[in-house]
Amino acid sequence: MRSGGEIEPERAALRLEHVELDLRISPETRFLSGEATLRLITSARQTRLLIDLDKNFTVSAIEIDGTKLAAGAWRNPEGRLTIDLPKPVAAGGRVTAKIAYAGRPHEAVNAPWDDGFVWSNHDGKPWAATTAQGYGCDLFWPCLDFPAGEIPSIRIGIVAPDGVQAISNGTLQSTERLAGGGTRWNWVAKNINPYLVAINIGPYREISGSYISKFGNKFPLHLWHLTGKDKQAAGLFAEFAPTLDFYERVIGPYPFADEKLGVVETPHMGMEHQTVNAYGNNYRKDDTGFDWLFHHELAHEWFGNQMTAANWDDFWLHEGYGQYMQPLYGQWREGEARYAAMMSVQRQRVFNRQPLVSGKVRTSDEVYQEQLGGPGQDIYFKGAWVLHTLRYLIGDAAFFDATRRLVYGRPDPEPGSFSTRFTSTAEFETLMNAAAGRDLSWFFDVYLRDAALPELIETRTGGKLTLTWKTARKAAFPLPVEIAVGGVVQKLAMAGGSATIDVAEGGHVVVDPMARVLRRSVAIEAMQGR
Numbered sequence: 001m002r003s004g005g006e007i008e009p010e011r012a013a014l015r016l017e018h019v020e021l022d023l024r025i026s027p028e029t030r031f032l033s034g035e036a037t038l039r040l041i042t043s044a045r046q047t048r049l050l051i052d053l054d055k056n057f058t059v060s061a062i063e064i065d066g067t068k069l070a071a072g073a074w075r076n077p078e079g080r081l082t083i084d085l086p087k088p089v090a091a092g093g094r095v096t097a098k099i100a101y102a103g104r105p106h107e108a109v110n111a112p113w114d115d116g117f118v119w120s121n122h123d124g125k126p127w128a129a130t131t132a133q134g135y136g137c138d139l140f141w142p143c144l145d146f147p148a149g150e151i152p153s154i155r156i157g158i159v160a161p162d163g164v165q166a167i168s169n170g171t172l173q174s175t176e177r178l179a180g181g182g183t184r185w186n187w188v189a190k191n192i193n194p195y196l197v198a199i200n201i202g203p204y205r206e207i208s209g210s211y212i213s214k215f216g217n218k219f220p221l222h223l224w225h226l227t228g229k230d231k232q233a234a235g236l237f238a239e240f241a242p243t244l245d246f247y248e249r250v251i252g253p254y255p256f257a258d259e260k261l262g263v264v265e266t267p268h269m270g271m272e273h274q275t276v277n278a279y280g281n282n283y284r285k286d287d288t289g290f291d292w293l294f295h296h297e298l299a300h301e302w303f304g305n306q307m308t309a310a311n312w313d314d315f316w317l318h319e320g321y322g323q324y325m326q327p328l329y330g331q332w333r334e335g336e337a338r339y340a341a342m343m344s345v346q347r348q349r350v351f352n353r354q355p356l357v358s359g360k361v362r363t364s365d366e367v368y369q370e371q372l373g374g375p376g377q378d379i380y381f382k383g384a385w386v387l388h389t390l391r392y393l394i395g396d397a398a399f400f401d402a403t404r405r406l407v408y409g410r411p412d413p414e415p416g417s418f419s420t421r422f423t424s425t426a427e428f429e430t431l432m433n434a435a436a437g438r439d440l441s442w443f444f445d446v447y448l449r450d451a452a453l454p455e456l457i458e459t460r461t462g463g464k465l466t467l468t469w470k471t472a473r474k475a476a477f478p479l480p481v482e483i484a485v486g487g488v489v490q491k492l493a494m495a496g497g498s499a500t501i502d503v504a505e506g507g508h509v510v511v512d513p514m515a516r517v518l519r520r521s522v523a524i525e526a527m528q529g530r
Helices: 230-237 240-250 292-299 316-334 336-347 364-368 378-394 396-408 425-436 441-449 522-527
Strands: 014-026 031-042 046-052 057-064 080-089 094-103 116-122 125-131 151-160 165-167 171-177 183-192 200-202 204-212 218-226 261-265 277-279 307-309 421-423 455-461 464-470 481-485 488-492 498-502 509-511
Touching: 014 046, 031 046, 046 094, 057 080, 080 094, 151 165, 165 183, 200 218, 200 261, 204 230, 204 240, 204 261, 218 230, 218 240, 240 261, 240 292, 240 316, 261 292, 277 292, 292 316, 307 316, 307 396, 316 336, 316 378, 316 425, 336 378, 378 396, 378 425, 378 441, 396 425, 425 441, 481 498, 488 498
Parallel strands: 014 151, 218 261, 261 277, 307 421
Antiparallel strands: 014 031, 031 094, 046 080, 057 094, 116 125, 125 200, 151 183, 165 200, 171 183, 204 218, 455 464, 464 498, 481 488, 481 509
């Protein structure tokens, strides 16, 4: 069970063009039976198909281009479904595989920090949801389980028991009452990464409305919440429009306006499932006055779903930006004091045990899990602080211009003028360098490719104060620093990584008084027990 990482050349040559999923969920027995029709195109000659499908499932039948295969023509060792093709498929050719399968899907123990089905109930009715970011889409359907396996179009048909609804990605096309009991819910989604495909079943009530964008378009808003939570859900729904105002003005158009903005209450904390974000924060607000989880998961519609890292090694682009958006929203709503307070809280959760990026092809878990050698939670909080410091260095105009280009592939996005795209840390650096008008390799090398933070050494001799940057690379680190001397703030250019100024004997000095710069803090290390 994994998402991404090194993959075989023949599997890397495959792309999904369209998927038809027909799933029947039985919450009482925690059983799933399904039929998946995959239309694939290949850039290399294929004599077999390598498809990801969890080993919990038994495959009962496969058809290739309408021809039934003999039972010995497929096998599924350790969750890698291998299908022998009746005849080779040439490079540039297409093939359609129909796969019937069934079994008890893997159950998550602590979703969304691990993945699988989460089974629960509410008011005596089944309540279930899926997560798949770390372990992969193959936990409940046969797929290409790597980021570049994005699907141009998918129909997700879910048969759910009577008395509950089945909510998924994209647009609801139809519902159908079945003679034997239950209802089939047919959803259609476009340009979606496989791990974002989601199943949600529960006794939901729906709040709906629409949003009129500053860009002139209009799109639907939906919140599916559990029965008995009408008041709390109405409070959350009231946050939708002002939050969209922020994102559309600061970043750009909501990327999936031709489908919906959806949120569904889940029996786990949350996940950025495209157009139907999972929400399990129990409608809690903190001193910021807004629901941080709703805001964070919505951020991923831009940073993760519209713009997707092609290699999980660049996971920090999803989570660093996603985490940084909450202090930015605090600044948007209340000003500098709120922004500084929120950034201060995040700074306490930066641990610097591993670099943010390794330069290798990695699985999601190899990045997310510290025990596997990854940066772990630093992709959130250190990532956010890297963006904070970079914004201070190059200024708002350059920072947000490069960010828009990263998200949309252009600086002037309008509805209909962009499509989902893949990106990388390398592209991020190129865009920021171009926007800043200078080479910032010294900045990215230290903050992204070194674990240790730069340390600012203060040396005071007589009437002189010298500040010197110290990094693990022992190379020049010319990051400017603000300094307050006697209450007067000035910015030191730190050319060559050092600067000396006159300070009166006994004069009061505060370095980086507005906490603009991510640097080593002995106080925070002590607080963390290091």
